[in-house]
Amino acid sequence: MYHLNLPSISIPDLKKTPLTVRRTVTNVGDTDSIYRAMGESPPGVNMVVEPSLLQFNASTTMHTFAVTFTPLQMVQGDFNFGSLTWIDDGKHAVRIPIAVRVIIHDSFSDTS
Numbered sequence: 024m025y026h027l028n029l030p031s032i033s034i035p036d037l038k039k040t041p042l043t044v045r046r047t048v049t050n051v052g053d054t055d056s057i058y059r060a061m062g063e064s065p066p067g068v069n070m071v072v073e074p075s076l077l078q079f080n081a082s083t084t085m086h087t088f089a090v091t092f093t094p095l096q097m098v099q100g101d102f103n104f105g106s107l108t109w110i111d112d113g114k115h116a117v118r119i120p121i122a123v124r125v126i127i128h129d130s131f132s133d134t135s
């Protein structure tokens with residue numbers, strides 16, 4: 024569910040254990056491009072991007088990166104929002120919106 028290669032990241036149930044999501048991107052800019060990750064973590068969540076630098080050339084046109092999310096506080100809450108933007112020396116900026124909801128307890132409903 025988390026690993027669909029969508030242009031956004033949504034985590035509806037981040038628990039105490041860190042969760043890693045992977046995305047694959049294809050360069051559509053200049054052949055020789057270097058993109059740096061600029062992250063804006065959702066409030067209450069630590070976000071780490073690996074690798075934080077993507078280098079494209081004629082033979083490397085695709086890269087996979089991982090984003091690991093860890094809650095900073097265990098508070099049941101609503102969705103919080105952030106973003107990850109890949110920037111290449113000011114020419115291009117590719118923004119990935121992020122939505123994360125920290126949960127402490129799973130909710131179950133009885134519809135009978």
